[in-house]
Amino acid sequence: MLHIEGVDAVYGPVTALSGVNMRIGKGELVGLLGANNAGKSSVMNVLSGIVPAAKGRVLFEGEDITRLPPKRRVELGIVQVPEGRMVFPQMSVRENLLLGGVNASAKPKRAQEIERVCELFPRLKERLAQPAGTLSGGEQQMLAIGRGLVAGARLLMLDEPSLGLSPLFVKYIFEIIDRLHKDGLTILLVEQNLNLTLRFANRCYVLERGEIVVEGTADQVRDDPRTRSAYLGL
Amino acid sequence: MNPELFRTLRSPYLWIGLVAVALLPLALPNYYLHIATLTLVYIALASSWNIVGGIAGQLSLAHSLFVGTGGMLASALLLKMGVNMWAGMAIAAAVSAALGAAIAWLDFRFRLGHLTFALITLAFAEMAEIVVIGWEFLGGASGLFLPKDTGQFTQFQFGGVQGSFWIMLTLAVIAIGVNLVVLNAPLGYYLRSIRDNENAAQAIGVGLLGNKIKAMVISAVLTSIIGTAYARYLTFADPYLLASPVLTIEIVLFATVGGLGRAFGPALGALLLVPLGEVLRGKLGGVLPGLHYFIYGATVIAVIMLSPRGLLPVLQSWFTGKSAKPANSAPAKSH
Amino acid sequence: MDELFQALAQGLLIGSTYGLLALGMGLIYSVSGIVNFSHGDFVSLGMYLCFALFSALALDPYVSLAVTLPAMLIIGAVVCRYLIAPVAEAHSLMVVQLTLGISLALQNLILMVFGGQPHRVPSVVEAKLVMIGNVVMRMPHVVAFVASLALATALFIVLRSTDVGRAIRAVHQNARAAALMGIDVGRVKIGTFAVGIGLLAIAGALLAPGTPIMPSMGLRYTVITLLALVLGGMTNFLGIMVAGVIIGVSEAMGMIYLSDTLGMILPYAVFVLIVLFRPEGILGQSRG
Numbered sequence: 001m002l003h004i005e006g007v008d009a010v011y012g013p014v015t016a017l018s019g020v021n022m023r024i025g026k027g028e029l030v031g032l033l034g035a036n037n038a039g040k041s042s043v044m045n046v047l048s049g050i051v052p053a054a055k056g057r058v059l060f061e062g063e064d065i066t067r068l069p070p071k072r073r074v075e076l077g078i079v080q081v082p083e084g085r086m087v088f089p090q091m092s093v094r095e096n097l098l099l100g101g102v103n104a105s106a107k108p109k110r111a112q113e114i115e116r117v118c119e120l121f122p123r124l125k126e127r128l129a130q131p132a133g134t135l136s137g138g139e140q141q142m143l144a145i146g147r148g149l150v151a152g153a154r155l156l157m158l159d160e161p162s163l164g165l166s167p168l169f170v171k172y173i174f175e176i177i178d179r180l181h182k183d184g185l186t187i188l189l190v191e192q193n194l195n196l197t198l199r200f201a202n203r204c205y206v207l208e209r210g211e212i213v214v215e216g217t218a219d220q221v222r223d224d225p226r227t228r229s230a231y232l233g234l
Numbered sequence: 235m236n237p238e239l240f241r242t243l244r245s246p247y248l249w250i251g252l253v254a255v256a257l258l259p260l261a262l263p264n265y266y267l268h269i270a271t272l273t274l275v276y277i278a279l280a281s282s283w284n285i286v287g288g289i290a291g292q293l294s295l296a297h298s299l300f301v302g303t304g305g306m307l308a309s310a311l312l313l314k315m316g317v318n319m320w321a322g323m324a325i326a327a328a329v330s331a332a333l334g335a336a337i338a339w340l341d342f343r344f345r346l347g348h349l350t351f352a353l354i355t356l357a358f359a360e361m362a363e364i365v366v367i368g369w370e371f372l373g374g375a376s377g378l379f380l381p382k383d384t385g386q387f388t389q390f391q392f393g394g395v396q397g398s399f400w401i402m403l404t405l406a407v408i409a410i411g412v413n414l415v416v417l418n419a420p421l422g423y424y425l426r427s428i429r430d431n432e433n434a435a436q437a438i439g440v441g442l443l444g445n446k447i448k449a450m451v452i453s454a455v456l457t458s459i460i461g462t463a464y465a466r467y468l469t470f471a472d473p474y475l476l477a478s479p480v481l482t483i484e485i486v487l488f489a490t491v492g493g494l495g496r497a498f499g500p501a502l503g504a505l506l507l508v509p510l511g512e513v514l515r516g517k518l519g520g521v522l523p524g525l526h527y528f529i530y531g532a533t534v535i536a537v538i539m540l541s542p543r544g545l546l547p548v549l550q551s552w553f554t555g556k557s558a559k560p561a562n563s564a565p566a567k568s569h
Numbered sequence: 570m571d572e573l574f575q576a577l578a579q580g581l582l583i584g585s586t587y588g589l590l591a592l593g594m595g596l597i598y599s600v601s602g603i604v605n606f607s608h609g610d611f612v613s614l615g616m617y618l619c620f621a622l623f624s625a626l627a628l629d630p631y632v633s634l635a636v637t638l639p640a641m642l643i644i645g646a647v648v649c650r651y652l653i654a655p656v657a658e659a660h661s662l663m664v665v666q667l668t669l670g671i672s673l674a675l676q677n678l679i680l681m682v683f684g685g686q687p688h689r690v691p692s693v694v695e696a697k698l699v700m701i702g703n704v705v706m707r708m709p710h711v712v713a714f715v716a717s718l719a720l721a722t723a724l725f726i727v728l729r730s731t732d733v734g735r736a737i738r739a740v741h742q743n744a745r746a747a748a749l750m751g752i753d754v755g756r757v758k759i760g761t762f763a764v765g766i767g768l769l770a771i772a773g774a775l776l777a778p779g780t781p782i783m784p785s786m787g788l789r790y791t792v793i794t795l796l797a798l799v800l801g802g803m804t805n806f807l808g809i810m811v812a813g814v815i816i817g818v819s820e821a822m823g824m825i826y827l828s829d830t831l832g833m834i835l836p837y838a839v840f841v842l843i844v845l846f847r848p849e850g851i852l853g854q855s856r857g
Contacts, residue, residue: 050748074751086746088739099739102732103751151750293665344845349604352665353795354844357837360792364837368830479788483669490666524680524784531674535652538667542660 001026001186002047002078002155007056009042009210016042018210020056024155024188029181031197031218032190034207035231040190041083043207044157047188048080049073060155075105077154083163083190085144089133093124096132096143100150110150117146120176138169145176156180157188162196174200194231198222206230236418242497243414256403259396265516267395273508274402275464279481280488280500281409282456285416287486288495290449291429293348295482296337296355299362300330300454302477304461309378309471310371319390323462327455334454338446359479366477378471390466398467405460406501412456413497416449425449426495487534493544502546507533571703576821578701582710584817585717586775588810590790591797592721593768599741599804600761603657603664607672609790610679611766615641615773616782617679620690629692630774631712637770645766649759672787680784687781695779713775720771721810728806737761741804796840802850812851 002024009017017039024030032040045051047058049070058066060076068076087096097117101110118125121142127135132143141161148156158177162170170193178200181187191197197218198204204221206214208230214221221227242248259267279301286294307329308322317325337358341351367375385393392398416422424445427435436442465471475481485500492503511526518525541548594608605611615637622633648671656667697708728734739747740757748754797816801809816836823832843850 048749050745069753070748071751071753074749080749082746082749086743086749088742088746090742091735091738095735098732099735099747099750099752102736106751107732147750291662293662340845346844348662349665350844350848353604353799354841356792356795357840357844361834361837364830364833368833483673486666487670487673490663522681523685524677528674528677528681531670531672531677534666534670535674538656538660538663538670539652542656542663 001028001061002188003057003059004043004047005057005059007046007058008054009039009046009051010054011051016051016210017046020207020210020212022205022212022215024186025202026186027181027184028202029177029187029189029200031201031204031221032188032207033192033194033197033204033221033227033231036192038207038230039210040207041159042210044080044082044159044188044190047073047078047155047157071103074103074151077105077152078157079148079151079153079155080157081144081148081159081161083159085137085140087132087135087140087143087147090131092129093132093135093143094128096147097124097150100147101152103151106150106152109152113150113152117149120149121146137164138166138173141165141169141173142176145173149180153185155186155188157190159190160192161189162191162193170196194227235415236422239414239418252407256400259399264395267399269509269512271395271399271402271467272512273504274399274406275460275467276485276488276504276508277501278402278406278409278460279457280485280492280504281406281413281497282453282460283482283485284413284489284495284497284500285425285453285456286449288489288493288499289413289416289422289429290425290446291348291495292341292446292449293352293486294337294355294450294453295352295479295486296358296362297453297457297485298359298477298479298482299333300457301461301464301481302362302366302473303330303333304458304463305465305471305476306366306372306378306473308462309380309465310373312380313378314371318388319462319466320388323390323459326462327458330454330458331451334450335447338450339443342443342446356479359482363473363477363479366473373471373473375473377473378465380466380469380471383466383469390462392463392466401463402467405463409456409460410497410501412452416452417497421445421448429495484530487530491534491537491544493546496544496546499544499546502549503544506545572825573822574702574704576825577818578704578706579710580818580821581814582706582714582817583821584814585721585810586713586772586813587793587797587817588813589717589720589768589775590772590794591801591809591813592724592806593765593772594794594798595801595804595806595809596724596737596761596768597765598798600737601654601657601758602661603653603762604668604795604798605653605671605765606665606668606791607675607787608769608794609792610672610675610787611641611645611769612773612776612790613679613782613784613787614644614675615770616690616777617683617688617773617784618770619774619777620683620688620782623690630690630777631692631694634771634774637774638767641770642763642767645763646759648766649762653762654755654758672791676784676787683784685784687783689779689781690777692778707779709775709778716771716775720768721806725806793836796836799840799848800843800851802852805850805852808850808852815851 004020004022007017007020032043034040042051046053049068053066057064060078065073097114101107101113123139124142124146135143161173174196189197189201201218203217205212206221206227213230214224214226258270262270283297286292304326307326308319311317311322311325312319346354366372383391383394385391392401424440427440428442428445461476465476488503488507489500491507492501493499507530511530514526514529537545590612594605597603597605618637619630619633622628622636657664692709694708694712699706699708699711728738736752736757739752740754744754793816797809797812801812819835823835
């Protein structure tokens with residue numbers, strides 16, 4: 001479904017990604033692992049179009065989207081749930097969900113999708129009128145994911161969904177992610193939490209300093225000694 | 235003290251230029267001499283402002299307070315209380331210093347951001363204009379007419395157009411000189427670090443309050459003195475000129491066009507725009523009022539769009555290799 | 570006593586338009602963080618465009634809005650897209666000087682084209698009076714009041730209940746997240762700037778009838794707008810409207826009860842105190 005070929009990304013003088021090749025098959029749950037600042041978020045940002053690829057291509061369902069603006073990518077279904085949730089704090093849960101569906105492709109189905117999200121996350125349904133800033137971390141994560149679903153995600157990209165959440169919530173969120181995956185959603189999961197990711201993902205990539213150092217099925221990646229060393233910076 | 239300073243001071247171009255300028259009154263007819271003198275006034279004002287606005291990066295729109303104090307207070311003291319204008323100048327400078335220090339303190343105490351500082355100083359400037367116009371002692375709305383200039387230096391008189399030119403030249407040189415000294419002294423480094431990132435500067439131990447006050451006081455005193463001299467030159471202390479926020483806006487724009495934070499930047503801006511403006515006003519002022527101000531505005535817009543660091547860097551890149559190292563200004567990071 | 574009510578009425582009417590002016594600036598500020606120091610000069614522009622249309626075609630200012638509003642919407646979009654947005658992107662600290670430059674240029678362009686003597690823009694409603702009890706109100710002020718309230722209300726409704734409004738609030742609260750929702754942040758910024766300037770076209774038409782207009786009044790309106798904006802809490806739109814009214818009323822009262830100088834300084838003094846001691850404004854910061 002998605003191919004990243006030879007992508008470089010730079011922030012001023014800093015090279016964040018170098019020669020990255022990845023592929024995500026339709027219906028797969030692909031994990032992107034690595035220590036802090038390895039470049040995981042940069043991959044997401046390149047896919048979302050908010051960071052340009054200095055070199056290389058991004059192909060989505062056969063089409064070259066490398067130069068496509070962020071707005072169009074969302075319309076295609078490439079939706080990022082950013083690190084830290086980034087809900088709109090002074091808007092209600094309902095308004096956040098409505099915003100998820102402002103893009104042209106999602107708008108027609110917005111009401112139904114919001115219904116669906118409410119069924120998926122009963123907690124959110126109870127709090128529709130509440131300002132998003134007053135929700136707990138876990139609830140905000142639910143909202144952020146829900147928002148991404150309303151946006152019509154066909155490739156859902158999750159950036160560190162477990163960050164700052166209690167173990168109970170983390171378990172809950174990952175169950176939801178697994179369920180979405182089993183229902184057919186293609187998911188790119190960026191996580192620092194190795195074990196959880198390896199448990200649910202089909203395949204994984206490990207990033208170290210902007211380069212892919214390990215790739216394979218979850219088991220292959222788990223057993224590969226380079227994975228550990230990438231994390232420990234050895 | 236950065237050795238850069240001495241290298242600049244040794245530049246032959248600098249001294250030749252200075253001597254050439256000093257000889258101008260012997261060559262120019264009075265009308266042009268007047269324009270030249272006016273240019274020097276604005277060079278001096280813009281350069282003085284630069285210490286706070288360019289080097290320290292604080293967009294003070296309150297400098298008309300200092301010009302106004304220098305011009306109106308000193309004149310009032312002379313006319314209403316017989317105080318010798320030299321003393322009046324000193325008193326006004328002291329008052330300006332106090333006002334400046336107060337503003338700097340407010341900035342520090344309330345941790346004002348870039349924008350709020352600009353807004354507050356603008357509010358002070360507006361208030362000052364209203365106060366001056368409403369206060370009879372300072373001349374009210376009609377201003378103060380100073381006694382005719384008969385050349386008695388002890389009475390703070392300059393002796394006509396030529397004498398005034400040299401006085402203003404001295405003031406301009408002093409203002410630029412102070413810029414040079416500040417830029418190359420530790421104070422300059424502290425101010426620029428505050429400009430670039432206040433929190434980081436504070437974290438490494440740069441005293442915010444002390445440095446901000448120093449910058450403001452130096453600038454205020456200089457500006458006030460120039461204000462007094464300006465009033466004397468015009469023989470008329472005009473509140474709508476000297477205490478007007480528009481004056482501050484003008485000098486901010488000159489400094490911006492020339493190059494903020496550089497010793498010769500504001501001078502370049504004033505040098506380019508003031509003569510242009512005066513000539514335009516003279517030739518076309520009747521037909522197209524406001525043309526020169528329009529040109530000022532348009533120039534600032536053009537410069538910010540095309541060369542945001544001002545025109546001085548552009549000039550320097552034309553002359554690289556030809557002249558001595560460019561005027562002092564350590565490489566400034568982003569703006 | 571009558572005097573007091575008269576002052577209050579006057580202040581309320583004018584203040585609502587001040588509030589509208591400030592809403593324009595608040596809209597722009599909340600989305601792009603830009604304070605436009607040439608704001609008041611655009612109000613001037615609006616008034617002078619009314620004057621031009623009146624001189625050429627004898628159009629009543631309220632009618633000429635049909636031309637001036639679209640014109641200023643376009644002007645706003647162009648100025649933002651080509652002048653302000655690029656500078657705000659690359660050198661955010663220079664935006665103040667840029668808008669000061671625009672102010673100077675605009676003000677004097679008007680001066681060059683129309684001359685410095687005051688002009689009048691008459692309106693058919695100019696001479697009419699509205700009386701409530703012993704309070705006499707001039708029709709243009711009443712019209713301004715009604716129109717300002719209506720527009721402010723419309724703005725609130727749009728912001729609260731439409732997708733466009735939600736997109737604007739989203740960009741204000743978190744521009745990056747808004748981009749990830751597929752919102753074209755650049756377009757929102759330019760669009761709100763254009764609307765902000767368009768509001769000034771309307772304000773110009775509202776303020777013009779019965780007032781002598783001069784090129785130099787731009788600065789005065791900029792300052793009033795800044796006062797209302799800061800007093801209102803920068804991004805709290807309700808606060809801004811209230812602040813506008815407060816400024817209108819205190820201006821009217823100050824004229825009557827305080828000596829000239831003190832009366833004129835009062836708004837500035839209040840401004841400084843609010844900025845220092847209650848920067849969140851009278852009603853607190855934005856409620857989204």
